Amino acid sequence: MSERPVTPLLDQVHFPADIRKLQKSELPQLADELRAEMISAVSTSGGHLGSGLGVVELTIAIHYVFDTPNDKLIWDVGHQCYPHKIITGRRDRIRTIRQGGGLSGFTKRAESEYDPFGAAHSSTSISAALGFAISNKLAHKPGRAIAVIGDGAMSAGMAYEAMNNAHEAGNRLIVILNDNDMSIAPPVGSLRNSLARLVSSRKYLAPRRLAQKLARAMPGPLHRAARKMEEYTRGWVTGGTLFEELGFYYVGPVDGHNVEALVEILENVRDAEEGPILVHAVTKKGKGYGPAENAADKYHGVVKFDIVSGKQDKGPGGGPPAYTSVFADALKAEMARDEKVVAITAAMPSGTGLDKVEAAFPDRTFDVGIAEQHAVTFAAGLAAQGHRPFCAIYSTFLQRAYDQVVHDVAIQNLPVRFALDRAGLVGADGCTHAGSFDLAYLCTLPNFVVMAAANEAELVNMVHTMALHDSGPIAVRYPRGNGRGVPLPVTPQALEIGKGRIAREGKTVAILSLGTRLEEAEKAADMLEAKGLSTTVADMRFAKPLDEELIRKLLTTHEVAVTIEEAAIGGFGAHVLTLASDDGLIDAGLKLRTLRLPDSFQDQDSPQRQYDEAGLNAPHIVETVLKALRRNDIDADAGAIA
Numbered sequence: 001m002s003e004r005p006v007t008p009l010l011d012q013v014h015f016p017a018d019i020r021k022l023q024k025s026e027l028p029q030l031a032d033e034l035r036a037e038m039i040s041a042v043s044t045s046g047g048h049l050g051s052g053l054g055v056v057e058l059t060i061a062i063h064y065v066f067d068t069p070n071d072k073l074i075w076d077v078g079h080q081c082y083p084h085k086i087i088t089g090r091r092d093r094i095r096t097i098r099q100g101g102g103l104s105g106f107t108k109r110a111e112s113e114y115d116p117f118g119a120a121h122s123s124t125s126i127s128a129a130l131g132f133a134i135s136n137k138l139a140h141k142p143g144r145a146i147a148v149i150g151d152g153a154m155s156a157g158m159a160y161e162a163m164n165n166a167h168e169a170g171n172r173l174i175v176i177l178n179d180n181d182m183s184i185a186p187p188v189g190s191l192r193n194s195l196a197r198l199v200s201s202r203k204y205l206a207p208r209r210l211a212q213k214l215a216r217a218m219p220g221p222l223h224r225a226a227r228k229m230e231e232y233t234r235g236w237v238t239g240g241t242l243f244e245e246l247g248f249y250y251v252g253p254v255d256g257h258n259v260e261a262l263v264e265i266l267e268n269v270r271d272a273e274e275g276p277i278l279v280h281a282v283t284k285k286g287k288g289y290g291p292a293e294n295a296a297d298k299y300h301g302v303v304k305f306d307i308v309s310g311k312q313d314k315g316p317g318g319g320p321p322a323y324t325s326v327f328a329d330a331l332k333a334e335m336a337r338d339e340k341v342v343a344i345t346a347a348m349p350s351g352t353g354l355d356k357v358e359a360a361f362p363d364r365t366f367d368v369g370i371a372e373q374h375a376v377t378f379a380a381g382l383a384a385q386g387h388r389p390f391c392a393i394y395s396t397f398l399q400r401a402y403d404q405v406v407h408d409v410a411i412q413n414l415p416v417r418f419a420l421d422r423a424g425l426v427g428a429d430g431c432t433h434a435g436s437f438d439l440a441y442l443c444t445l446p447n448f449v450v451m452a453a454a455n456e457a458e459l460v461n462m463v464h465t466m467a468l469h470d471s472g473p474i475a476v477r478y479p480r481g482n483g484r485g486v487p488l489p490v491t492p493q494a495l496e497i498g499k500g501r502i503a504r505e506g507k508t509v510a511i512l513s514l515g516t517r518l519e520e521a522e523k524a525a526d527m528l529e530a531k532g533l534s535t536t537v538a539d540m541r542f543a544k545p546l547d548e549e550l551i552r553k554l555l556t557t558h559e560v561a562v563t564i565e566e567a568a569i570g571g572f573g574a575h576v577l578t579l580a581s582d583d584g585l586i587d588a589g590l591k592l593r594t595l596r597l598p599d600s601f602q603d604q605d606s607p608q609r610q611y612d613e614a615g616l617n618a619p620h621i622v623e624t625v626l627k628a629l630r631r632n633d634i635d636a637d638a639g640a641i642a
């Protein structure tokens, strides 16, 4: 007998209210369709895949049981939100994700009422959810807050700060720990072992047993004396976990892919009188797509790929090496030369290249989990005791450890080395990941040396310079992506601290470039020369200390000077302006302009379009020079003088 045709369900689901019209028994089919839709979409757009595949059932169950958007659902990091976006009115735009004018790759308040809180940097969800919960409590408004946090994100201190305060929220706060035993790399530390013990030592909690336990374990109103009883009861319910010590009722482990059981469990949790409750859901990163499940990284982040084979379209290959790879090789060379050099990453071994370093020096490479604050002070301790630590942390993620940089490193003048990858604009990850502020937040600190590599050869020499620099903290910034194809030094050269270099001599215009915008500065010089304006280009190399001698010379021997950096206001250009002002050069009529990132958070787009939007390409430099010289007789776009 031919099987009854299956009616597609996803086409009927535009918002969670549509899911709630379905029978529980229909949800597994919806999960299959949602998973297929996500695989199809990401195969055309690229993006974060593995984490979203792992939460398809959780996404459906949460929206089925809770009254979203009135109940506030907050995803930690937000990279797993693609299924959530598909069933909250954004299926039609899901293939625009991470593209200019398209959907953000993370949750974003401005995008949807179903995204009550933006994310992208990890471990913020419980704090934010607690805020929503307490606000509802104070306003005597109904409504719960549900934080979904991964096992990786649970390794960050901020999560514990929030849990330590969560008792205030009672049953208005629910935390769902999405435990797939993966961060970007395998998770690290004792928490990972504790979770693994919880998962391996117990069967999945059956909904029926949970209902009985919750009924028995949630006594009525408690006064202080009985509170202890409640603690014991709580421990009795589930056998005592770290989370109970932090004031949560622990529910788990539960099967994060059994959508019908998840619904029943979440219905019990929703209706419980006491709280907060933490549901420990066990999932698989990459679930339901073989190439992802079988990949070491579970297809955490992918480019476009062929669905059948899973083969990613990584382009023709060859070409200049990625800055990340150049850094990793340079660091390995320093570690081979000097056994005191050690390397630290905060859960980003592949992103920073420290996975290659760890392969060569496993005993001197440390992945501390998503714990940038700890990483920095851990490095400070290593430095204080005589080692030479390299902290390899994306520029944007170092923001999380700023006080540690100031208080534990700069004030004590400890020789910690900071390798700031993804400095500047990053394209598809958008404003949350742009490394815009490191020059502003580091160059203001006494004792710091801050460098920016103009190309991959410079980066090699700067890593060597850092390895030798024992007199205080030192940082190098470099962008996401590939180098310029310049030959790498066979023998790294130590740079003289605070000294820049003239890349090309001229007379009328001086371009003071910091970092990889040097390429555009040289193109601008060609364009200006074609207009009869002789142009000097300097690669300044150091944002701190400034090469004051070179800067004074350039500012006083050219008609106009322009600084350019891929950083927000308050960085290199600001410090040059301060020097010019302190020297009275402004009074003397100096024409000085600074080109930097705009005072706005730039949404995701292609890097080229982002630089155009930021005004940091050659034509923008030319236009700035002509305006400063008031040379209206020269057409900024045309070659010859008008």
Ligand SMILES: Cc1ncc(C[n+]2csc(CCOP(=O)(O)OP(=O)(O)O)c2C)c(N)n1
Residues within 6 Å of the ligand: 050, 051, 052, 054, 077, 079, 080, 120, 121, 122, 149, 150, 151, 152, 153, 154, 178, 180, 182, 183, 184, 285, 346, 347, 348, 370, 372, 397, 400
């Ligand atoms: C503060 C911070 N550091 C580093 C990252 C980079 N990062 C993005 S996702 C991720 C791993 C998250 O693991 P988990 O929370 O378990 O989520 P899963 O990918 O397993 O679903 C990391 C380290 C980040 N987003 N935020």
Ligand SMILES: CC(=O)[C@@H](O)[C@H](O)COP(=O)(O)O
Residues within 6 Å of the ligand: 048, 077, 079, 120, 184, 301, 351, 422, 426, 429, 433, 480
């Ligand atoms: C979600 C997250 O924070 C990381 O996956 C990040 O997107 C990685 O960035 P890169 O792709 O630049 O390594």
Ligand SMILES: [Mg+2]
Residues within 6 Å of the ligand: 150, 151, 152, 153, 178, 179, 180, 181, 182, 183
């Ligand atoms: Mg995980």
